[in-house]
Amino acid sequence: GEDVEQSLFLSVREGDSSVINCTYTDSSSTYLYWYKQEPGAGLQLLTYIFSNMDMKQDQRLTVLLNKKDKHLSLRIADTQTGDSAIYFCAERPNSNYQLIWGAGTKLIIKP
Amino acid sequence: GAGVSQTPSNKVTEKGKYVELRCDPISGHTALYWYRQSLGQGPEFLIYFQGTGAADDSGLPNDRFFAVRPEGSVSTLKIQRTERGDSAVYLCASSPQNSGANVLTFGAGSRLTVL
Numbered sequence: 001g002e003d004v005e006q007s008l009f010l011s012v013r014e015g016d017s018s019v020i021n022c023t024y025t026d027s028s029s030t031y032l033y034w035y036k037q038e039p040g041a042g043l044q045l046l047t048y049i050f051s052n053m054d055m056k057q058d059q060r061l062t063v064l065l066n067k068k069d070k071h072l073s074l075r076i077a078d079t080q081t082g083d084s085a086i087y088f089c090a091e092r093p094n095s096n097y098q099l100i101w102g103a104g105t106k107l108i109i110k111p
Numbered sequence: 112g113a114g115v116s117q118t119p120s121n122k123v124t125e126k127g128k129y130v131e132l133r134c135d136p137i138s139g140h141t142a143l144y145w146y147r148q149s150l151g152q153g154p155e156f157l158i159y160f161q162g163t164g165a166a167d168d169s170g171l172p173n174d175r176f177f178a179v180r181p182e183g184s185v186s187t188l189k190i191q192r193t194e195r196g197d198s199a200v201y202l203c204a205s206s207p208q209n210s211g212a213n214v215l216t217f218g219a220g221s222r223l224t225v226l
Contacts, residue, residue: 004153008151031212031213035217040219041219042115042202042217042218042219042220043154043202043204043215043217044217045214045215045216048212048214050212088153088154090153092213097142097159097166097167097213098156098159098167098170099154099156099215101153101154101155102153103151103152103153104151104152104153
């Protein structure tokens with residue numbers, strides 16, 4: 001069945017890089033997404049990657065996709081206190097408008 | 112509007128009551144989605160509208176849940192005979208069309224608490 005898995009927590013020091021990992025099961029997924037959710041706010045799209053790509057970079061964000069292992073990661077360079085949030089990975093199976101979501105990884109920034 | 116607007120932001124009700132949650136999507140967005148998010152979990156799909164019609168309501172948990180979008184813009188999620196298990200944050204999202212990357216813009220959600 002469809003399932004997206006993420007670690008529940010990640011703790012990093014301010015200024016270090018954060019790497020949030022995600023595994024998914026549907027090999028037909030066309031797009032994979034990273035969303036950010038801050039307390040009391042809606043889900044905000046950070047970035048997405050098409051399945052025929054293996055890397056995408058956008059300023060401090062780098063997304064890596066390993067289709068063979070069905071593994072997606074989000075790297076945040078120079079992590080700041082404003083990056084504290086819950087990060088959700090989501091996949092979009094082929095020919096399907098629904099998104100399948102992970103449970104989210106809470107990023108904790110240590111001073 | 113500039114973003115997706117959801118009202119009310121918080122709703123506390125008693126078991127057995129009827130509740131309506133409203134979503135005002137981004138102007139011009141034809142696709143509208145309702146998701147439900149419980150604490151510590153990712154969003155769970157409920158229903159998808161393309162224009163005025165519900166293209167897929169397979170995520171609605173039972174017949175107490177119903178949603179409408181009569182004019183293809185604002186949508187209302189209706190929950191009858193609420194139960195404590197319905198307590199969650201109900202999220203609405205819209206997108207310009209259901210193709211390509213189909214990037215969803217989410218509202219801040221309506222937090223429903225059933226006592």
